[in-house]
Amino acid sequence: MKEEIVKEEFHISSEAVNTDEVNMVLNYSNTFAVFDRSGNIRPYGKMVQGIYHNGTRFINKLVLHIDGEKPLLLSGSIKEGNSIYWVDLTNPNVKKCTIPENSLHIERHQFVRESAFYEEIKILQYEPENCAFDLTLDFAGDFRDIFEIRGIERKVKTNNAYPIYHDEYFETTYLGLDGVERSFEVHFQSDVEYTLAKNRAIFSVNLTPKKVATIHYCIHFLTGKEKKEAISYFEAKALNQLELKQSKTLFSDIKTSNAQFNHWLYRSEKDFISLLSHTDYGKYPYAGVPWYNTAFGRDGIIAAMEILWINPEITKGVLLFLAANQAIDLVPEKDAEPGKILHEARNGEMANTGEIPFKQYYGTIDATPLFIMLAGMYYNRTADLELIKHIWPNIIAAINWIDEYGDIDGDGFVEYIHKSENGLTNQGWKDSFDSIMHESNQLADPPIALCEVQSYVYGAKVQAAKLALKLGHQELSLKLFNEAAVLKVNFNENFWDEELSCFVLALDGHKKPCRVKSSNAGHCLFTEIADPDKAIILAETLLDLDMFSGWGVRTLSSQSGRYNPMSYHNGSIWPHDNALIAYGLSKYGLQKHVLKIMESIFDASLFIELQRVPELYCGFERRKGIGPTAYPVACSPQAWSVGAVFMLLQSCLRIDINSINKTITFDRIILPDYLNEIRLIDLKLGNEKCSLIINRSKYDNVAFNILQKPDNWEIVIN
Template structure:
């Protein structure tokens, strides 16, 4: 066990992976992202997170702008609303040679990333009424470190050196990885002024006359193997970004409300979600999050798709097709792979390629497989796209077979996990820290472990698969799956419910002993309907009790538990996606007052968070008057299922159900928070058509509808 814990701690993200007293800015585009300070610089502070990354590798670890060798003064910096460009306004220190005082020269930096490239434009303008000369320099360097090194993992092998390659007109730096892959970056410049290139430093000779703008532009290409990229200008790349941003506006239904702050949360979340979408051979897939998880994750992609399904079903289609194409076919213990199992994550950095970490194509997740089946069923309800279901039906059958033949290790009807990969994850639910599954005496649970929420997902999977089987004319299979779901529900409520704790226990361990701790996992037993209604009502109050609910959301673990730590990753922190799934489940049982408390807590938290970009998680401390939630230092931001939470929270308040099979949109006993008097829902996709409506609340609290447009063959049902 000690060896396993030591291995798990290697995958733990070290708290010194970031400088927690600095504000890092983030730009991301598919496989490429940048993390830099507010001035637009990247500093080579050891393994700190700042840098420009591509395909799991930090290519650039130094990018620093100087004026006459000195640091310019920061005026302000911000990510533009479209989430594509970072803009920093700087000014000069005292320029002694010209006798120019500080705050006389305005230096604008505009930066963005595209797939495999980074672009910057620098504009320099002087306001003093006399001429001035100075040197503006840019320092570049790269270390080609794997993202897992930046996270804090120590490598046990000697890596190769990084080599600069000198050219007259551009910079090149290259690295040959231990995986045999050559990685390099090239820097190309366009400038209004003369410049020199030497040892990865570009020096521009600035001669300023008053009110005349000087412009410097450059791009950095990140290359893998024998890859070459066509050099395009900053302006061309910027136009491509604008075009794509305009196109992305059609991905989501447009939601606006009477509350400007809530609108900004929606807008920021949508733009962040879009920035995490990567185009695969099978459609768009939401990468999990920047910086640590900027790659496909099965569980994360599925839950992010669930959160946005009602307003954007196209993403779900891409997720289903990608995961079906990457479903395991063989029994490969070192990958925790078994036939029919759905992917946990895929990586393509040096350490994954060499096998130093097992995550090149890794299947160590217990829940992605039933969630995949659930998502397929939810997608069919939302779209009536039977062609897609037929396309992935064999994958769904294989996933069901995995549940029965590999998931249920001991044949007791519950799905358990025990890792087989020597250096894989010990815990394989969504709380996959080594210490996240425990007994009330703080002892860690021994595998195989049956998590409460996983049984809920399996129940949902079998119910959805049964309905799909019926649509495809497989009545016998449908009946079998419905019966199995009914038996599972009965056994689950009998074995997992704890009357004294008023909740479902966290898990059953390898000896079938219950892990008698209160956790947020139990809340995931609501949205599939596996919980008996009387237990669901009791559980709702348990989740909103002060030991579980901090005021900023439901904690992952009760503050009364022995392993509770509000600053831990999984044992007392607050995760927005976790809260969204709980709220969604509460809405299924009509527990709308509980839904509102969760919605309001996450919204309130967003108001204290920069850009209203709700992060992967934050600490679980009690809410204090006038003080925002406490940040978790190495949380991903943006992260797909965190920024997707607002859409599922709103869906839970509206209790909206879009059923394309029956062609109905049902609103069932809507309840709106006090700060939302109107909601404008525009261009909600219904097949090839769209619907637009306004939901408003009168001063007496009654909810009314104004249907501006809907397809003639669709019905809107209001209860």
């Protein structure tokens, strides 16, 4: 998905994770934690485990021992809507006691919240005699930038972190090369006596049978000279539970007759909420944990598109945030041009010093037209004309960028070539250095016109034309409609390949087509730039054996010379990619193809821990009784992956919520075999709501039961 350039400078090294371990993830806005299943963080060099804040790993060691021994893991799971990691442990033989192993029950309850980490440890003894032992917690911090963890070797010497010793708490401080001081403080609240020795807390535990001993502590992560008021574990937990309760109103409630599908919906909703960051402009979905826990333009837009029909509030926050961060000036080292939409923003040490170019970086070719598309889709869903008026100057600036900067050679197609010396070479959603190639396997020369980008530009001009007409700009509206019509004709003539039965991946800088079958072509469906006859042929191509593995549509045909099912973009399977393809297929009424994609991703989710569909998985052919093969450094959770289920369901239902006309339309829906009933409760229609039940009836027809709807709204069933 993200920062890879020629020589793979920004590639995420497979050494960044220990693939033999299962890591557990907690996240809250700018802070996230990666543990082993016991709730520990062990300093395995550059391994991903740790607690991170604002792009920096503050904590790289957090280890619990009983008299120097590692407790035995019973179970570990994420509970309460993704907010708490709950671990059950027991004891090995304890040297200071005569009690046998498996006599102690040790519970660890961990969560992150607003620049802090909290843990509760509860110890209960089941043997009849008393027991005394030392429980120790070891802490350490390395303050490494996340790009170091990803595998980038720094060419500068960094400062050392240094501890500051206090009687009641730990403190460790690091002065970055960017001049920013970062520190963490560990504060304890315990009914067990303890002493502090350097970065070790030693708790003298004296247990009587069936009486619980409890330890609480919190770690505050501080940047600059900020100081945070410490709140207790119970206060922080109560605030988390309150937010969790409030977050239930963000999404319309969807329940089905299939318990496993319901769990997928539940997990996806909670993961999506956990990735939301509170900005000055509203909520914004961060891209994913661990590598992309920050704002990305393309990711935020597509994630918002996926959930727009059930959660329009997020889209409003995305539009306002991206409008506020739209490029104003021409800054080649940032790949910034007036009107261009942000690619990503970072605030870690390496971004601040310029060692990486991503502090505020605009090297994306597609976020700008997607921004315009999202604005049009949002207005159709909400009729919120005030927001459209507010960001209309940003929409005009984005349209001007398409015409003045996007179309580099004036041929009517939008191309990219990076200007930043150390920026991204490829600037579509497949931005690996080797992701755009010819059938000969030769990499394409820039400037490169991707097929899906032309689709987005077409969609952007259609949506902008509709908005312009609504705002009274008839001349501009007509101009945009005409430009979109011309683009559609030229695109179908220049990008369609009869022999491939597919749109070519791209045109290179010499206007030579990259005659490769890829999933990019599927993105030419949901804007309806593809001629209907070509869409039908393309649907068959995308679901043929070389493109469809059984777990979804591959990013690249297995017949391609650069196909590798274990690659990032050249043969892997991305759930968001499949959701967009399914959404496009539904636009042409190709519902059997939609169902096949839906079923493949759902089936894959059943083999994945927590049903948390990751950023991507490998593109190996489906094997009976074996789940999809994991990609070792995939983000999980990731916003546009956990959002995929909602767009897939929307594609099956062919539901269109039009607040302008006040209609909810279901157009020839087909339910998959495993969903006999779908309950859509509290669909937001402005300040009102709609609820209904959809049932499969005889002969694969569907029946509707409308529970509530506003009097001035109409439900249309075709």
